[in-house]
Amino acid sequence: MHKQDTLRLHPDILFRAVPPEGVLVDQRIPSVMVINESGLRMMELIRDKGSRQAVIDALMEEYDAPAEVIRADVDAFLDDLRNRDMLS
Amino acid sequence: MYHSVIRRRIREQGLLHGIMLELTYACNLDCFFCYNDREAQGEPLNPEQYRQLFDDLAAMNVMFVTFTGGEPLLYPHFFELGRAARERGFAIRIKTNGHAVRGATAQRLKEEINPLLVEMSLHGATSQTHDRQTRVAGSFNRLLRNIREMQDLGLRPGLVSTPTAWNEQELEAMYELARSIGVPLRFQGPVGPRDNGDQSPLEIQPSPASWERLLELGERYRQAPHATAFGPPVEETGQEDKGETAWCGAGSEEILVDPFGNVFPCLHLRWSAGNLHDLGIREIWERSKAFPAARELSEETAGQMREKKPRQLGAPLYCPGLALKGCGGCNSC
Ligand code: SF4
């Protein structure tokens, strides 16, 4: 499942930083949610990089954590987005 | 959490969260109580200036952009602006009378802008009452037809109404109508004077009893009336914040820009903060004293009103901006 590398957010999912967290709007419900700091960063990377591997690479540059931990965190976050139908 | 954490944070940190753009005061309807000053003069902002504004707002992490008017679809570059806003990732609300939102226009709205909400005014539950307000025959039936078309296209229509002496017998019928067509309805008010100071719209204020009735209906239909123009941007997650120190979002949640680039803290607090012909929005936001003053007014109002049941122009609501225009201060004490 995570081998599918290309990532694109659903066009009805919009978000902005309200430091240190973020606000996410799901236009389909519609609802406004709060996303935490790491969730916000992953959303930004998905939007800007567009691939799972690029998101992982960028986070490895930014955080001093073992690669497998970062990979697992990213995959868990992507699973959550998929479950909410937030990736198109 | 959005309510309790984010709204307070944007105010405390002085972040800008939303902006309302009055694109034009031209309109294809002619509502008796319209507050716009159609004689207002100035140099309209051009599409390039709006694009620059959107770039700046995106860099400032603004989430909500609302297009309003007049009738915003009559602004000659409406779709160009809508696309530009969409490309920059804003959640877009469009406040329109809905009269022109059909056919190819409705389709373009969905495909090119995909707004979060298309909010339209409902003035009654019958064509007689609605059209009496708009002064355009057939506007009620056309609104209902257009709403169906919008729903078929996957647009998200919403309705807003202002209680008046003309529709006060139809408040429940309006809720029922909205429910029957599957569109959320919220009430706002009270009717205020026109922006040029003309008080004649106040002639059609509903009776105080109708406001009480509206509160009861609001409970039943799970909708509370909002102080003028102030409502949550969309349905929110989370509970109301019991420790909230502000009365309303003046100067933080949704600032206002008129068609000529004048920037104000909100719809009814027309304190000049600057003009986009002279300065960028970031400079205006960071330098103008009008926004902190508006936030302060909101907090002072909360301090004065929290334990009271304020009424303004007969309504169980209180807008400090309207009060400063000389419309009914708090008469609860
Ligand atoms: S639709 Fe709105 S802008 Fe147009 S006349 Fe009515 S109140 Fe005024």
Ligand code: SF4
């Ligand atoms: S002053 Fe009035 S119009 Fe402005 S945000 Fe407060 S309630 Fe709304």
